[in-house]
Amino acid sequence: MSATSGIPRRRRALIAALSTLGLAAVLATAATQSADASAPTPPSGWSQVFLDDFNGSAGTGVNTSNWQYDTGTSYPGGAANWGTGEVETMTNSTSNVALDGSGNLKITPLRDSSGNWTSGRIETNRTDFQPPAGGKLRVEARIQMPNVTGNAALGYWPAFWMLGAPYRGNYQNWPSVGELDIMENVNGINKTWATMHCGTASGGPCNETTGLGNSTACPNTTCQSSFHTYTMEWDRSVSPEAIRFYVDGVNYQTVTSSQVDATTWANATNHGFFVILNVAMGGGFPAAFGGGPTSATESGHPMLVDYVQVLSASGSGGTTPPSGNRDAYSAIQAESYDSQSGISTETTSDTGGGSDVGYIANGDWALYKGVNFGSTAATQFYARVASGAASGVSGLVQVRLDSATSTPVGSFSIANTGGWQTWQTVPANISSVTGTHDVYLTFSSGQSADFVNVNWFDFGH
Known part of the structure; x- marks a missing residue:
């Protein structure tokens, strides 16, 4: 979700170690689990630092010890329409964000009789997700995109993504603080997009506002008809440092520190991140692929999330290297x-x-x-x-x-x-x-x- 923002001057903020083949095997296994599957057991060498399996009674909200709701049409003092031109109002209503009682989170866009859209957006309370020095971080979720295609899907924009911790409470420093889009989709197209945003707000080393991205079709079954596992692996154990994106264990996008200057990379990565799940309606990304929502767009198709987990692996055979990062x-x-x-x-x-x-x-x-x-x-x-x-x-x-x-x-x-x-x-x-x-x-x-x-x-x- 590309976040854009102006930069007004304010004094004091009042708002106050697996191989690629091994990873593919693990994620492919996860992708074939049933709709209410639990998160897979961390592979050898990895430790679990965050998990939400979304177990709970149907119609209840998310665990607020893990998540906070983003509501309205912007962050406090941030760019209007979440900086992307989307048209929905985000709520904390269980009509828009709720557990389904079968081990999944549902984020459901709804249109009222006046044509106004509501939906849901949640983000982790934690903002400290980053690899240890010389190690790796893996952030993954098992998701079924809204099961709607064609004209009925125009305007749908589900996403699983991360923002750099310095963005929280500031909301004016995108994209320099970094954004990692692990899964984005628009308009019911059978593709997942993965993108890193960084650098300056227009053009620059990261080609903003497009970012450094790629897309691919979901393997075997469509993104809309089935669950798939979407993963970002951030690897500080290699040189150049690499951020890899996967769907069902297939690596289809990699960004390395050698692609941009050292200052841009440091600004975007030398800090923690927080995780976001949302379904937007309309905005710049859908506009590039047919627009929407329109009168033909169908209300009420949820994104289903089976689990979100964050794993960490230390460097040097399980110990953090003595040298810092x-x-x-x-x-x-x-x-x-x-x-x-x-x-x-x-x-x-x-x-x-x-x-x-x-x-x-x-x-x-x-x-x-x-x-x-x-x-x-x-x-x-x-x-x-x-x-x-x-x-x-x-x-x-x-x-x-x-x-x-x-x-x-x-x-x-x-x-x-x-x-x-x-x-x-x-x-x-x-x-x-x-x-x-x-x-x-x-x-x-x-x-x-x-x-x-x-x-x-x-x-x-």
């Missing part, structure tokens, strides 16, 4: 944080484009896991910063290791640089650091006002 001596994009408090991302006008993190005030912080300093001690810290803070407002940018409350190994002070997009690279001395550490950037100020934006940082000897 971030190089301390290469630019670490500030928006690639693993978690944060109080900050948001935005598009930057700095050289190279992409995004920065801003809205930063006293007490805010950002975490960057697995930064590898090597065996020769780092003694310098460099950060690309900008500030439009009012006269008399300043603060400290601090570096801490392994805990947000540990003693800083170094810091520098920053005040107004001439504007929120007037960038300077500021150096600071730090205590000698070797090995691999989780790096926290923490921000301290004697005032409550925002005082700095950060584009990137790195370290030196």
Whole structure:
């Protein structure tokens, strides 16, 4: 689901290890299970980090410890019509989103007597799905698309997809934060599309708003008439890093880090993701394949989801490699944080484009896991910063290791640089650091006002 958005300037966000053949065999087995099949047992070397089998009484809603409902026609403060031009209103009604009592989730688009459409969209509460350093992540679901074709299917747009964690609460930083479309379909066509979105909102290294995608027909039976297993496998154990997409074990699309520049890849992947299931009606994608919905479009055909599961496999024979997945001596994009408090991302006008993190005030912080300093001690810290803070407002940018409350190994002070997009690279001395550490950037100020934006940082000897 391509998400588009404008980029208004806001201060402080008020909205606040298997072979390919082995994988194919596992997924093909899953695809032949019955309609109420349970998720397959994780293969050797993989651990299950998330599962919803959608077991429960018919007519009940989803498990809200796993999922949250997206309602209305946009995220709060986000682009209208979910940024894609779709026409439905999303609800949390069990008429649109409910268990069927046979082990499946049903997301059902409905048209009322006035011609207005409602449907359902849910996303995981968790936003931390990503491979471990040197390992793999597998995200899969067993789905039957809405069983409708031809003119009666015009406008149907079911999808199983993921968005980068920095999007949540910001809603203005697509596509730089990454989107992974594991399954999309439009207008009842017997095809599944898989796409990675990244880079800039128009054109750029990822050919937006089309993205880096491919499509294929569902094997053996149509996508609409049967369940099929749709899988994304994100592999950090290979070079170049690869993201592969499958239907019933058939790999039909792969995107690698060598296809785009390093900054674009880092912005899109150096963070967690959350999972989304929805059925949209209308919008840009259906418009490219015949349009809709029209008066001939039939209401009430659900997408059925048997299960969603997320699996993880560590590198180096079952142990996480001692080296981290971030190089301390290469630019670490500030928006690639693993978690944060109080900050948001935005598009930057700095050289190279992409995004920065801003809205930063006293007490805010950002975490960057697995930064590898090597065996020769780092003694310098460099950060690309900008500030439009009012006269008399300043603060400290601090570096801490392994805990947000540990003693800083170094810091520098920053005040107004001439504007929120007037960038300077500021150096600071730090205590000698070797090995691999989780790096926290923490921000301290004697005032409550925002005082700095950060584009990137790195370290030196």
